[in-house]
Amino acid sequence: MKRFIGIDNYNIDDLIDKLGDLNLYELKYYVIYRYLPLVGNLSVLENIALPTSYFKRIGIKNIIHSVERELRLFGIEDKIHYRRDQLSEFEILLVKYLSAKIFGVKEIVFIRPLDHSGVGMTNHLIEFLKNCDENYTILDYNETYDDYKQIDGIRKMEMNEWLIQDLKG
Amino acid sequence: MVRIIYHLGKFFVDGFSVLKDYLLFCNKVLSRFLTFKILNPAIFMVTLRQIYFTGVQIIRVIVIIAIIFGLGLVGTLGKFLMNIGAYQRIGTIFVIVVIREVAPFLTALLLSLRSATAVGAEISMMKLGSEIRSIKIHGIDEYSYLFLPRIFAGMVCSFSLAVIFSAVSITIGYFLLSFQLNITFDYMVLLIFDALNINDIFCFIYKTTLFGFTLMTLPIFTSMGVGKATTDVPIALLKGMMRVFYGLIFVEITGFFV
Numbered sequence: 001m002k003r004f005i006g007i008d009n010y011n012i013d014d015l016i017d018k019l020g021d022l023n024l025y026e027l028k029y030y031v032i033y034r035y036l037p038l039v040g041n042l043s044v045l046e047n048i049a050l051p052t053s054y055f056k057r058i059g060i061k062n063i064i065h066s067v068e069r070e071l072r073l074f075g076i077e078d079k080i081h082y083r084r085d086q087l088s089e090f091e092i093l094l095v096k097y098l099s100a101k102i103f104g105v106k107e108i109v110f111i112r113p114l115d116h117s118g119v120g121m122t123n124h125l126i127e128f129l130k131n132c133d134e135n136y137t138i139l140d141y142n143e144t145y146d147d148y149k150q151i152d153g154i155r156k157m158e159m160n161e162w163l164i165q166d167l168k169g
Numbered sequence: 170m171v172r173i174i175y176h177l178g179k180f181f182v183d184g185f186s187v188l189k190d191y192l193l194f195c196n197k198v199l200s201r202f203l204t205f206k207i208l209n210p211a212i213f214m215v216t217l218r219q220i221y222f223t224g225v226q227i228i229r230v231i232v233i234i235a236i237i238f239g240l241g242l243v244g245t246l247g248k249f250l251m252n253i254g255a256y257q258r259i260g261t262i263f264v265i266v267v268i269r270e271v272a273p274f275l276t277a278l279l280l281s282l283r284s285a286t287a288v289g290a291e292i293s294m295m296k297l298g299s300e301i302r303s304i305k306i307h308g309i310d311e312y313s314y315l316f317l318p319r320i321f322a323g324m325v326c327s328f329s330l331a332v333i334f335s336a337v338s339i340t341i342g343y344f345l346l347s348f349q350l351n352i353t354f355d356y357m358v359l360l361i362f363d364a365l366n367i368n369d370i371f372c373f374i375y376k377t378t379l380f381g382f383t384l385m386t387l388p389i390f391t392s393m394g395v396g397k398a399t400t401d402v403p404i405a406l407l408k409g410m411m412r413v414f415y416g417l418i419f420v421e422i423t424g425f426f427v
Binding site: 017020024031055058060 | 302
């Protein structure tokens, strides 16, 4: 399920806090937003493994192979021990995505993902979103919808509908 | 006069408000400690890393300072006691000076200078850069994941390093004495253990663990006050280190009554 929701009349910080409240006891919604950074003193591997090892109590040794496999798919397996400041914006987005994917969250919430794409990387990001199999919701300004329209099966939704139906108020 | 009363009142009200918040902070940390959150694999990994940064990396410095201290104070003190014919008191004096006072305090001082500043700066930057918010939004409790490992490592390292400090300084002091006097190491250890009572051991544990707790909790607590301005970071560090100083004095004074 892929959805686009316009955020023109909403405060992003309030929405993020709401999602944080829903994650209080169990990680359901993984928020990918440029201003919610990775932990700077952890490596790519540790950042990806963090939710899984924290919530599911699985040690890094048991996750490392699946992390390596996923990183290989994106051609960044050599960066497994890199830290945040050694990665590009797009690679940071990939690390966040893999963290959510390996944990198996209910839904990934991309907030203004184009901020992560950098100059000339928009097509690359859209291509990534097209191939992304997980359930996700994109929160962005309505004027950017044209960029996302090419994603197969994406549905535009009203914020209120999402808040009431999915986030329960 | 009114102004003086106003400022005095403000000083005390602000002070008590900070103290109340700090005690609430400590309560949250201790509740995580008592529910064994530290056994969570993610938290345990951070704890091991913090023990390495706080304790293992500083061992060389501690040993060097303990050697200097052993040569300087213990050697001189021992020699002085020999000269006045009071070497039977050497155990008591070593226990009081090294084990009860100097080892816990010097270890805490070194850890404050090295680790408390680092932890304060790290947490301040994490707060400023929204990293703490990020992990919180994803359901990870910052008290369990970020603060508890650092505080626990501070307590463990403060205790362990003080033990190492005591052992090294006493051993070195003995070597200095053994060049001139005819006492064996086991005899000196016997004197020390004879002088050591349960109160001294309790005082040592009290001081080292509480020093470790204080020198980690105060910078972290202060760093959590950092807002969105970069200028908040040096202010938090400055305040945090001053609070660590007051905290060390508090523990030192209360240690007299143990």
